[in-house]
Amino acid sequence: MKFEAVTIKDIAKALGLSTSTVSRALRDSYEISPETKKLVLEYAAKINYHPNPIALSLKERRSHSIGVIVSEIANSFFSQSIDGIESIAYKNGYNVIISQSRESFEREVINLNYLTSRSIDGLLVSVAAETKDFSNFKELHDRGMPIVFFDRVVNEINTHKVIVDNYKGAYDATRYLIESGYTNIAAVANNEVLSITKDRIAGYKAALADHHVQERDAYIRYCAHGGLLSSEVEEVVADLVSLDPRPDAILALSDKLTTGCLRILKAKNLKIPHDIGLIGFSNSEITELIEPPLSIIKQPAFEMGEIATDLLLQLIESKRPVTDFETKMLEPQLIIRESAKRKRAGASAGSQ
Amino acid sequence: MKFEAVTIKDIAKALGLSTSTVSRALRDSYEISPETKKLVLEYAAKINYHPNPIALSLKERRSHSIGVIVSEIANSFFSQSIDGIESIAYKNGYNVIISQSRESFEREVINLNYLTSRSIDGLLVSVAAETKDFSNFKELHDRGMPIVFFDRVVNEINTHKVIVDNYKGAYDATRYLIESGYTNIAAVANNEVLSITKDRIAGYKAALADHHVQERDAYIRYCAHGGLLSSEVEEVVADLVSLDPRPDAILALSDKLTTGCLRILKAKNLKIPHDIGLIGFSNSEITELIEPPLSIIKQPAFEMGEIATDLLLQLIESKRPVTDFETKMLEPQLIIRESAKRKRAGASAGSQ
DNA sequence: AACTTTACCGGGAACGATTGCGTAAATAAA
DNA sequence: TTTATTTACGCAATCGTTCCCGGTAAAGTT
Numbered sequence: 001m002k003f004e005a006v007t008i009k010d011i012a013k014a015l016g017l018s019t020s021t022v023s024r025a026l027r028d029s030y031e032i033s034p035e036t037k038k039l040v041l042e043y044a045a046k047i048n049y050h051p052n053p054i055a056l057s058l059k060e061r062r063s064h065s066i067g068v069i070v071s072e073i074a075n076s077f078f079s080q081s082i083d084g085i086e087s088i089a090y091k092n093g094y095n096v097i098i099s100q101s102r103e104s105f106e107r108e109v110i111n112l113n114y115l116t117s118r119s120i121d122g123l124l125v126s127v128a129a130e131t132k133d134f135s136n137f138k139e140l141h142d143r144g145m146p147i148v149f150f151d152r153v154v155n156e157i158n159t160h161k162v163i164v165d166n167y168k169g170a171y172d173a174t175r176y177l178i179e180s181g182y183t184n185i186a187a188v189a190n191n192e193v194l195s196i197t198k199d200r201i202a203g204y205k206a207a208l209a210d211h212h213v214q215e216r217d218a219y220i221r222y223c224a225h226g227g228l229l230s231s232e233v234e235e236v237v238a239d240l241v242s243l244d245p246r247p248d249a250i251l252a253l254s255d256k257l258t259t260g261c262l263r264i265l266k267a268k269n270l271k272i273p274h275d276i277g278l279i280g281f282s283n284s285e286i287t288e289l290i291e292p293p294l295s296i297i298k299q300p301a302f303e304m305g306e307i308a309t310d311l312l313l314q315l316i317e318s319k320r321p322v323t324d325f326e327t328k329m330l331e332p333q334l335i336i337r338e339s340a341k342r343k344r345a346g347a348s349a350g351s352q
Numbered sequence: 353m354k355f356e357a358v359t360i361k362d363i364a365k366a367l368g369l370s371t372s373t374v375s376r377a378l379r380d381s382y383e384i385s386p387e388t389k390k391l392v393l394e395y396a397a398k399i400n401y402h403p404n405p406i407a408l409s410l411k412e413r414r415s416h417s418i419g420v421i422v423s424e425i426a427n428s429f430f431s432q433s434i435d436g437i438e439s440i441a442y443k444n445g446y447n448v449i450i451s452q453s454r455e456s457f458e459r460e461v462i463n464l465n466y467l468t469s470r471s472i473d474g475l476l477v478s479v480a481a482e483t484k485d486f487s488n489f490k491e492l493h494d495r496g497m498p499i500v501f502f503d504r505v506v507n508e509i510n511t512h513k514v515i516v517d518n519y520k521g522a523y524d525a526t527r528y529l530i531e532s533g534y535t536n537i538a539a540v541a542n543n544e545v546l547s548i549t550k551d552r553i554a555g556y557k558a559a560l561a562d563h564h565v566q567e568r569d570a571y572i573r574y575c576a577h578g579g580l581l582s583s584e585v586e587e588v589v590a591d592l593v594s595l596d597p598r599p600d601a602i603l604a605l606s607d608k609l610t611t612g613c614l615r616i617l618k619a620k621n622l623k624i625p626h627d628i629g630l631i632g633f634s635n636s637e638i639t640e641l642i643e644p645p646l647s648i649i650k651q652p653a654f655e656m657g658e659i660a661t662d663l664l665l666q667l668i669e670s671k672r673p674v675t676d677f678e679t680k681m682l683e684p685q686l687i688i689r690e691s692a693k694r695k696r697a698g699a700s701a702g703s704q
Numbered sequence: 705a706a707c708t709t710t711a712c713c714g715g716g717a718a719c720g721a722t723t724g725c726g727t728a729a730a731t732a733a734a
Numbered sequence: 735t736t737t738a739t740t741t742a743c744g745c746a747a748t749c750g751t752t753c754c755c756g757g758t759a760a761a762g763t764t
Contacts, residue, residue, distance in 0.1 A: 005471065007720055018744045023722060033742060050469040054409045055720035058749045063406060065447075073438065074637075074654075079431040086425065086450060095417075095449045095470060098438060117402040118447060119357065259638050266641070285426075286611050286636060289618070291643025302426075359750055370714045375752060385712060407750035410719045709762070715755090722748085732739070 006047050015043060026051075057119075065095035066312060067115035068124045071103045071226065077255050077283040077301045078126070081150065084305025085124060092313055094121070101128035103191075103228050109136055122146035122312045127154060129191035129226035146315035150308040151299070153195045153327075160311040161327040162304050166196050169297040169332035170203030170253065173279050176295075176334065177249045178211045180342050182277050186219040186240050186247035188233070188261055190226040190254045197222070200253045200281075218243055227256035230263075237264040241276075249273075249340065252280030258296065259284070262339075272339050279340040281332075293337035300330050358401050367395060378403070409471075417447035418664060419467035420476045423455045423578065429607050429635040429653045430478070433502065436657025437476060444665055446473075453480035455543075455580050461488055474498035474668045476660055479506055481543035481578040498667035502660040503651070505547045505679075512663040513679040514656050518548050521649040521684035522555030522605065525631045528647075528686065529601045530563045532694050534629050538571040538592050538599035540585070540613055542578040542606045549574070552605045552633075570595055579608035582615075589616040593628070601625075601692065604632030610648065611636070614691075624691050631692040633684075645689035652682050 008026075012019045017036070025032045025040035026049075032040075057063045066089060070078040082098065089096045099115060101108040108128045115123065123145060125137070134154045141147050141157055150162040170187075177185050187204050189197045201220065208215045221236045233256075240247055250265075252258040258280030262272070270276050272292050279295040287294040307328055315322055360378070364371045369388070377384045377392035378401075384392075395401075409415045418441060422430040434450065441448045451467060453460040460480045467475065475497060477489070486506045493499050493509055502514040522539075529537050539556045541549045553572065560567045573588040585608075592599055602617075604610040610632030614624070622628050624644050631647040639646040659680050667674055 005720095008722095009720075019721075020723075020745080021743055023720095024743085027722085031742060036742080052410075052720050053470050054406055054415060055749090056722085057406045058404075058410050058719090058751095059721055059723095061749070065449075072435070073425075074428070074431040074435045076426070079426040082450075083424070083426045083452070086452060090451065090466070095447075097417075097447045098434075098450065099442065100435070100438060114442070118405050259641065262641055284638065286638065286642065289611065289614055289642045290638065291641065291645075293643075357750095360752095361750075371751075372715075372753075373713055375750095376713085379752085383712060388712080404750050407719090408752085410721095410749090411751055411753095413719070705764100707762100707764080709760100711760085712758090714757080717754085718752085719750105724745105724747090726743105726745080728741100728743090730739100730741075732737100734735100734737070 005052065006049050007052065008049075010047070011040060011043055011049060015039060062121050062316075063095075063119045064093060065097055065118075065120050066122045066124060066309070066316075067118070067120040068096055068098045069101055069108060069111050069115070070098070070126050071101050071128055072228075073098060073100055075255060076285065077151070077299060080283055080301035081126075081305035081308075084302040084307075085309045086305075088306050088309035088313070094313070101131075103129040103226050105130040105133070112136055112140065116140060116145065122148070122316045124308055124312055125149050126151040127194070129194055129224065129228075132193040144321075146312055148308045148312040148315065150304050151196065155195060158325055160308075160315065160325050162308040162311065162330070163195075163199075163327065164299045164304070164330045164332040166199035166332070167203035167206070169281065169299075169334070170200035170251065171207045172203075172332075172334050173251055173295075173297050173340075174204045174207035175211065176336065177251065177277060177279060177340060178207065178213055180277070180340060182249035182340075182342055183213060184219070184245050184247045185213070185249045185251060186221070187251045187253060188236055188240070188257050189220070189222050190257065191224050192222045194226075197253060204251060204253075219247055223257060226254060227260045230260060233257060233260035234264050237261055237268075241265075241268065241270070247276065248342075249277035249279070252278065254281050255283060258282045258294070262290070262294070273342050277340045277342055287335075288337060290339075292339045295337045295340035296335050298333040298335060300333070304330060357404065358399050359404065360401075362399070363392060363395055363401060367391060414473045414668075415447075415471045416445055417449055417470075417472050418474045418476060418661070418668075419470070419472040420448055420450045421453055421460060421463050421467070422450070422478050423453050423480055424580075425450060425452055427607060428637065429503070429651060432635055432653035433478075433657035433660075436654040436659075437661045438657075440658050440661035440665070446665070453483075455481040455577050457482040457485070464488055464492065468492065468497065474500070474664045476664055477501050478503040479546070481546060481576065481580075484545045496673075498664055500660045500664040500667065502656050503548060507547060510677055512660075512667065512677050514660040514663065514682070515547070515551075515679065516651045516656070516682045516684040518551035518684070519555035519558070521633065521651075521686070522552040522603065523559045524555075524684075524686050525603055525647075525649050525692075526556045526559035527563065528688065529603065529629060529631060529692060530559065530565055532629070532692060534601035534692075534694060535565060536568075536571070536597050536599045537565070537601045537603060538573065539603045539605060540588055540592070540609050541572070541574050542609065543576050544574045546578075549605060556603060556605075571599055575609060578606060579612045582612060585609060585612035586616050589613055589620075593617075593620060593622065599628065600694075601629030601631070604630065606633050607635055610634045610646070614642070614646070625694050629692045629694055639687075640689060642691075644691045647689045647692035648687050650685045650687060652685070655682060 025037045099111040148160045153161040223232045282296040377389045451463040500512045505513040634648040
């Protein structure tokens with residue numbers, strides 16, 4: 001099957017002109033007489049001419065497409081981000097090529113190689129949970145590929161980044177739990193190496209410290225695959241609830257973990273928030289419909305995608321090499337619902 | 353910023369060969385001596401040579417990328433479909449360029465023009481809710497563009513299609529409601545012109561008829577924008593519950609509508625399933641966590657994306673024009689949970 | 705010794721578009 | 735009338751790659 005497009009040559013031949021004249025006429029060059037322009041433009045419109053973007057790309061040495069690497073598309077946060085990415089890219093005439101790491105370092109590297117071999121103009125990345133070796137990104141960046149990280153960033157690479165205030169998100173959520181009377185607060189986090197994990201855990205710890213609640217190592221658990229495997233969440237939660245003293249609340253530090261914990265807590269017949277409180281990062285649109293309505297920390301995913309793309313396009317279209325990079329930090333939104341309401345707000349902290 | 357790639361010319365120059373020889377060596381042509389091949393291959397690997405896909409595209413007159421038009425990415429069904437699309441496309445060396453219609457005919461046409469002007473090799477489409485004029489697709493298809501429709505197909509165009517058995521899905525759900533003792537079953541559907549709407553409504557009606565339950569026009573409602581506007585769902589549900597007799601169950605005929613109805617029913621303080629039963633099409637991963645756990649008809653979204661892409665690639669890579677098109681129909685999955693359990697199965701109809 | 709193969713390799717056109725340069729004709733200035 | 739300038743267009747190189755068409759030297763065949 002073929003889809004034959006009309007070229008500038010067809011126009012030239014039909015009108016008895018050279019291709020250069022046609023090209024110039026189409027670009028409204030001053031070198032072409034108004035009559036010729038009119039002729040060309042009208043004929044072009046008539047036969048529905050569109051310049052071949054591939055030929056243009058070859059000439060201009062840029063593809064007008066950007067690559068995106070996320071862990072999985074079918075995840076509320078990422079699909080919302082991609083929505084934002086697509087809208088800005090589209091507005092600026094760029095294609096978006098998406099690939100998924102599924103939290104695997106290996107797949108991430110493969111995707112990276114694939115995308116660069118497809119001659120993309122820039123890259124938008126939220127790194128995989130497994131990734132602790134950033135040399136591939138680093139090398140690519142050093143060789144001049146514009147990269148913008150969003151959500152899960154890599155601090156070792158000096159470029160634009162877009163994140164939410166993960167520290168604050170976790171801090172506020174933890175504080176809320178403490179102020180609601182929870183004292184044994186466990187944290188279930190994504191892979192330990194992730195920037196979001198570090199920042200969120202830091203916020204969690206700080207909130208505990210600031211409110212004189214003792215931090216316990218046993219209460220902090222990591223899921224190497226970010227909850228992509230339900231077994232790892234299951235294990236972690238099972239461990240947690242078998243502890244003595246058993247945690248009276250769980251702070252889940254990423255999307256998949258939040259729903260994962262809830263699922264397992266329910267399976268274990270623990271009543272939320274009575275037996276155990278739950279709050280977590282989530283971008284699902286229907287957390288309010290859950291039983292119990294879920295308290296969440298929500299990220300402005302769409303905006304993050306928009307901003308990251310804006311920054312990337314700036315990088316791509318900048319004439320001079322950019323050396324002044326910024327990290328945009330957005331506000332997370334703490335939404336309190338039933339799943340983390342236990343005692344009255346304002347109860348004195350630091351119990352036991 | 354620029355990202356300089358190494359070309360075949362660089363290799364030729366460095367090795368004192370012609371570009372044709374290098375090209376042939378890289379493609380393992382029999383015309384090249386083993387020694388030269390080895391030389392070229394090793395040097396190419398050393399300087400990390402990758403053929404420029406844009407130059408190849410220009411030469412071969414195909415871009416190795418496929419366009420996708422869906423109503424919105426941030427929708428469980430579509431993001432799961434895209435997941436499937438991406439996996440097959442990736443496996444075959446194709447890029448996926450995604451665009452969103454947001455249920456608008458106008459945006460769909462714009463996306464269509466944009467994608468074709470980006471010289472894609474084929475198109476995967478799930479039509480927008482508003483679209484009743486298919487002439488744009490038809491014309492494109494007639495001009496030789498391979499198109500595969502999935503989920504929301506257009507019957508007027510003879511090409512491959514991938515759907516679930518929407519009739520059966522709606523029929524089985526309706527039958528389940530009837531057998532559970534519901535008698536006044538309303539249907540809330542997407543835009544009337546959509547193929548999925550027609551098929552699902554037909555299944556709903558057939559189930560009513562087969563079980564001697566009277567069909568009422570007032571019980572069948574359409575949402576022109578597929579629930580993208582929460583106001584339209586609100587209106588429809590408000591109307592429905594004010595009817596006399598009030599429906600004792602709602603069958604929601606698409607993703608957004610299912611959660612939309614639930615949200616509004618809850619806001620109206622109606623107890624599900626006691627006051628009103630609810631079942632609907634949904635591909636959300638967390639419907640079991642909802643209060644009450646949602647009974648759903650689930651589509652094999654990932655597989656649909658995979659199959660549609662497979663079919664599209666067949667079309668693209670076929671030497672001869674394909675005239676024998678097929679419609680793959682997959683099985684929907686009926687998952688019964690609390691939201692549609694009222695009386696015991698097998699209870700006689702006619703309640704109150 | 706003369707001819708035919710075979711093995712290897714290079715030149716250059718082509719894909720579709722842009723663009724620097726050259727130039728004929730028309731017009732203006734001398 | 736001669737020269738300079740402007741107008742309006744064509745030629746050809748270029749982007750990176752493939753591939754048709756040759757070409758040459760060594761080997762094999764009479």
